[in-house]
Amino acid sequence: MELTRKLSNHNFKSFLWHATFLAFAKNFMDVDTIMPSMVVNAGGGAMHIGILTAIMMGGSSFTQIFFAPFLSNKTYKKKFLLLGINTRIFALLGLAILLLLLQGNQQIYVLWLMFFFITTFSLAGAFTNVSYVDMLGKSINQDKRKHFFSINQIVSGIIVLSSAFLVKRLLSWKDYPENYAYMFFAGGTLLLIASAGFWSIKEIAPSGLKISGIKAFFRVLQVELKQNKRLGYFLGYINTQGIAVSFLPFVILYAKETFNTQNADIGTFLIYKVIGIVLVSILVLLGATKIKYNLLLYSNVLLSLLLVSLTFAIKDLALVRYIFVIGGIVFSLFSISMNGLLLEISENENRALYVGFAGAGNILPAIFPLAGGTIINHFGYKVFFALFMLTISLAAFFIFKINCKK
Numbered sequence: 207m208e209l210t211r212k213l214s215n216h217n218f219k220s221f222l223w224h225a226t227f228l229a230f231a232k233n234f235m236d237v238d239t240i241m242p243s244m245v246v247n248a249g250g251g252a253m254h255i256g257i258l259t260a261i262m263m264g265g266s267s268f269t270q271i272f273f274a275p276f277l278s279n280k281t282y283k284k285k286f287l288l289l290g291i292n293t294r295i296f297a298l299l300g301l302a303i304l305l306l307l308l309q310g311n312q313q314i315y316v317l318w319l320m321f322f323f324i325t326t327f328s329l330a331g332a333f334t335n336v337s338y339v340d341m342l343g344k345s346i347n348q349d350k351r352k353h354f355f356s357i358n359q360i361v362s363g364i365i366v367l368s369s370a371f372l373v374k375r376l377l378s379w380k381d382y383p384e385n386y387a388y389m390f391f392a393g394g395t396l397l398l399i400a401s402a403g404f405w406s407i408k409e410i411a412p413s414g415l416k417i418s419g420i421k422a423f424f425r426v427l428q429v430e431l432k433q434n435k436r437l438g439y440f441l442g443y444i445n446t447q448g449i450a451v452s453f454l455p456f457v458i459l460y461a462k463e464t465f466n467t468q469n470a471d472i473g474t475f476l477i478y479k480v481i482g483i484v485l486v487s488i489l490v491l492l493g494a495t496k497i498k499y500n501l502l503l504y505s506n507v508l509l510s511l512l513l514v515s516l517t518f519a520i521k522d523l524a525l526v527r528y529i530f531v532i533g534g535i536v537f538s539l540f541s542i543s544m545n546g547l548l549l550e551i552s553e554n555e556n557r558a559l560y561v562g563f564a565g566a567g568n569i570l571p572a573i574f575p576l577a578g579g580t581i582i583n584h585f586g587y588k589v590f591f592a593l594f595m596l597t598i599s600l601a602a603f604f605i606f607k608i609n610c611k612k
Contacts, residue, residue, distance in 0.1 A: 217345040217407055218354060222361065224403030227396055229362035233373045234393030235298060237262045238454035238533065239476045240373070240386070241324065243469075246462050247382040248317050255459045256579030257321065259452045260572050262328045269332045270564065275423035283337035284409045290334025291401045297327035298394035305387035341409060343549055362487075367480045374473025385469065427563055436551050437563060439607040443503070444544065444564060447601035448571040450510040451540055453594065454479070454533045456578060457517060457526070460587055465523040478527040482534025499543055499550075503605040506539040510598045514591050547608070570597070 235241065241262065245254050277286055301323040304316070342354075376392075377385050431438050458475070461467045513532045520526055544564075552560035574597070581590045 213345075213408055213410060220403045220406040220408075221342060221345075221354065222358065222403070223406065224400045225358045225362055226365060227400035227403070229365035230369055231393045231396035231400060232362070232366050233369045233476060233480070234389040234396070235327075236373075236476055236479075238479060238537070239458060239472050239530075240389065242455035242458040243462075243472045244382075244386045245317070245320065246459060247386075248320060250317060251579075252459060252582040253579035254317065255455050256575045256577070256582075258324065259455045259575035259578070261321070261325050269329055270336055273333050273336050274563070277333075277336045277340070282409050283340055284404070284407060287334055287337040287341060287404050287407075288401065290330045290337065291397065291404060293330035294327050294334070295394050295397050295401070297323045297330065298390045298397065301327075302387045302390035302394065305383040305390065339545070339548065341407060343552070345407060345410065362483075364484060367477070367484055370473070370477040370480050373476060374470065377469040377473045382469075430560075430563065434551065436608050437560070439604045440547060440551055441563065442604035443547075443601055443608065445570040446597055446604065447503075447507060447510065447540065449574045449594065450506070450513070450536050450598055452571055452575050453510075453513060453536075454530065455575075456582075456587075456590070457529055457533070460517065461523070461526050465526065467523070467526075471523070471526075474527055475530045479530040479534040479537075482531040482536075483538040484534075485531075486535045486538045499546055500605065500609070502539050502543045503608075504602065506536055506543065507598060507601050507605070509539070510536050511595055514595050514598075517591060518588065 233240070242255055242258060245258050250258070277283060280286060301320065304319055304323065373389060376389055379385060380388065458467075458472070461471070461475075465471075509532055513529060513536055516529055516532070520529065548560060548564060574594075578590050581593070
C-alpha cells in the first residue's frame with residue numbers, strides 16, 4: 207500500500223501524540239537529574255553513577271546491535287514497538303513499588319534492585335527505538351521529517367518545562383524514597399497514555415530486508431561500511447560526541463559532593479535543563495528549512511566543550527543551574543542531528559539495520575561513564591573532565607568527513 211499524504215499526516219499525529227505524553231512523563235524519569243539523584247540518595251557514589259550512566263546512555267543503545275538483526279527479520283514491527291513501551295511501563299511501576307516498600311534496614315540490596323529496573327527500562331527503550339526509527343522513516347513523508355523532529359522537540363520542551371515545576375514540588379513535598387516513588391508512578395501512568403499513539407499508527411510498508419543472525423548482521427555492516435563511507439564517519443561521530451549526553455549525571459554527583467545540594471536544587475537543575483531544550487528547539491524549528499545539519503553538529507561540539515569548561519570554573523551553587531541550560535541545548539542538538547543524519551544516510555529497507563549499526567557507535571559512550579567512576583575516585587574530577595573534552599574535540603573530524611549537505 208502506498209504512503210499517501212493522508213496516511214502520512216495520520217501517522218504524523220500519532221507519533222506526535224506519543225511524543226506529547228512522553229514529554230509529560232520525561233521529567234518524572236529524567237536520566238540526567240532524577241535517576242542519578244535517586245541513586246545518590248540511596249547511598250551511591252562515583253562508581254554507581256558511572257554504572258547508571260553507562261546503562262542508560264551508551265550501554266542500552268549498544269544493545270541495538272543485537273536487537274536490530276532480530277527485528278530486521280520481522281515484516282511488520284508495530285507489535286514489537288508496543289512490547290518495548292509496555293516493558294518500560296512495567297519497569298517504572300516496579301521501581302515505584304520498590305521505593306514505597308523501602309525500609310531503612312534494606313539499604314544494602316536496594317541499589318541493585320534499582321539497577322535491575324533501570325536496566326530493564328533502558329534495554330526496553332533500545333529495543334523500542336529500533337522499531338520506532340524504522341516505522342517513523344516509512345510512515346511519514348520525507349519532506350515532513352525535519353519538521354517532525356523540530357515540532358517534537360518544541361512541543362516536548364514546552365510540556366516538559368511545565369511539568370518540571372510539578373516535579374520540583376514533588377521532590378520537596380515528601381522525603382526520599384516516597385517522593386521518587388510518586389514520580390515513577392506518575393511517569394509510568396503517563397507513558398501508558400503515550401502508548402496510545404503507537405496503537406494508532408498505520409504501518410503501511412513492510413520491511414523486505416532479512417538478516418539471519420548476528421554473524422550475518424556484522425557481514426552486512428562490513429559491506430555497508432565499504433559501500434557507504436559516511437556510515438563509518440557517522441559511527442565515529444556518535445562514539446565521540448555521544449559521550450556529551452552522559453555528562454550531566456556526573457555534574458549531579460559533583461554538585462552533591464561540592465555544594466551539598468538538596469531535593470529542591472535537583473528540581474531547579476531540571477527546570478534549567480528543560481529551558482535549554484526549549485530554547486534550541488524553537489531556534490531549530492524557525493530555521494528548519496534553512497539550517498544545515500553541519501551547523502548543528504559543529505555548534506554542538508563547541509557547546510559541549512563550553513559545558514565541561516564551565517564546570518571547572520563555577521564555584522557557586524547558584525551558577526550550577528546554567529550548566530544545565532547548556533546541557534539541555536547539547537542534548538537537544540544531539541537528538542535532532544543524530545536522528546536526522548541516520549535517516550539521511552539510510553533507506554527504507556535498511557533503516558532498522560542502520561539503527562543497529564548506530565548501536566555500534568555507542569561503544570565509547572558505554573565504556574566512558576564506567577571508566578569515569580574509577581577515574582574520579584583515583585585522579586579526581588579535573589582529569590575526568592579533561593578527558594571528556596579531548597574525546598569530544600575529535601568529533602569535529604568526523605563531522606567534516608560526513609559533510610552533510612542537507
